[in-house]
Amino acid sequence: MEIFHKRIDGISILSPESKTAFLQAWDEWSVPKDHFLVRENAIANHLFYIKKGVARIYYFKNGKEITEWLALDNEFFFSIISFFEQKPSNLLIQTIEPATVLGIHHDKLMALCDQNHEIERWFRKAITGSLILSQYRMDSIQFEAAQQRYEKLLANYPSIVQRVPLSYIASFLGITQETLSRIRSNH
């Protein structure tokens, strides 16, 4: 079975009918490197899933790019605030490798949630997962040293160093690229 289906089942089991309806609402795109999935000041209308490739979620702060999230193969990702509040996004989402991306439009997902209790439950559990992840990440940012955060990242995503430029990784970890470079050389 496709990993995407496994990931969906892993969040909450849907009846065959609900699952069919749900899967039909997703679109699939093949996009080149550096393709924008969400542009600045646009409303981030999709919940995405990256089948293959890497996407970077970032924004500008005092003229500098801040990487908020990096999504590698088989992960869900979206611009939380813009998606839910349906307001223009300060986040940009861009592929940094050629990628195959799936996406479901906000309005379709909301309509499905409205009509179908099982899909509503699925989405509730999906958001719960995000919230739990967000808690762990906050704790990590607040209390772990930069080096420890880098090592954990490597343990979770061994391929990240080959696929993502240092400056993005540094920004994602909340440190400067100079600091990350120094952490790396202490080995």
Next chain:
Amino acid sequence: MEIFHKRIDGISILSPESKTAFLQAWDEWSVPKDHFLVRENAIANHLFYIKKGVARIYYFKNGKEITEWLALDNEFFFSIISFFEQKPSNLLIQTIEPATVLGIHHDKLMALCDQNHEIERWFRKAITGSLILSQYRMDSIQFEAAQQRYEKLLANYPSIVQRVPLSYIASFLGITQETLSRIRSNH
């Protein structure tokens, strides 16, 4: 109308029948200062709402208390990871003033979500709100200086200085109490 009801309606509107069923599932307690709502290593079975008073959500890290959240009058709060994963909590929740607290048990809430699509939707939106808040807080921890975070906290909760000891506020802001004391004296 009670503020609690307004807060519930503000998350998602329930039909009168659903609202009645939902409200019946909540319990109310009057508890003294320093009362534990969740003890360490217990499963945090309730989603709480503090009607009046202050609750502190904290945990131990290297023998030190870390305040993760402070809930003042009319706020929802809970131990996210323990509640959802139904595993023993590393978080403790304790009142720091005599308080009136409402709570709904995990199993009751889940049963209601299962039976009632509107309540499932309510809960989905409630979690969405938590997730958005969590995003904003992460951004604040990562990019704002301690002083700025303190000033924002004061703006949002003017009474917090009178009601919560400095050491808890410092910990909540992710700084030491010495640093907060120095921030305070620069005025």
Next chain:
DNA sequence: ATCTTTTTTTGACAATAATCAAATTATTCG
């Protein structure tokens, strides 16, 4: 292959906050 551009590393220095220790001020309780 070599020139150009981008990315990464290194160095010197500054800033922010943590740590440790002690003094001072508030608060609680008999």
Next chain:
DNA sequence: CGAATAATTTGATTATTGTCAAAAAAAGAT
């Protein structure tokens, strides 16, 4: 009230990371 305890402030020092600048290495283009 006044002693005991807890909370807050202050001081001196250290550690971590950021900033700015430049060099080195790597990647991309002609």
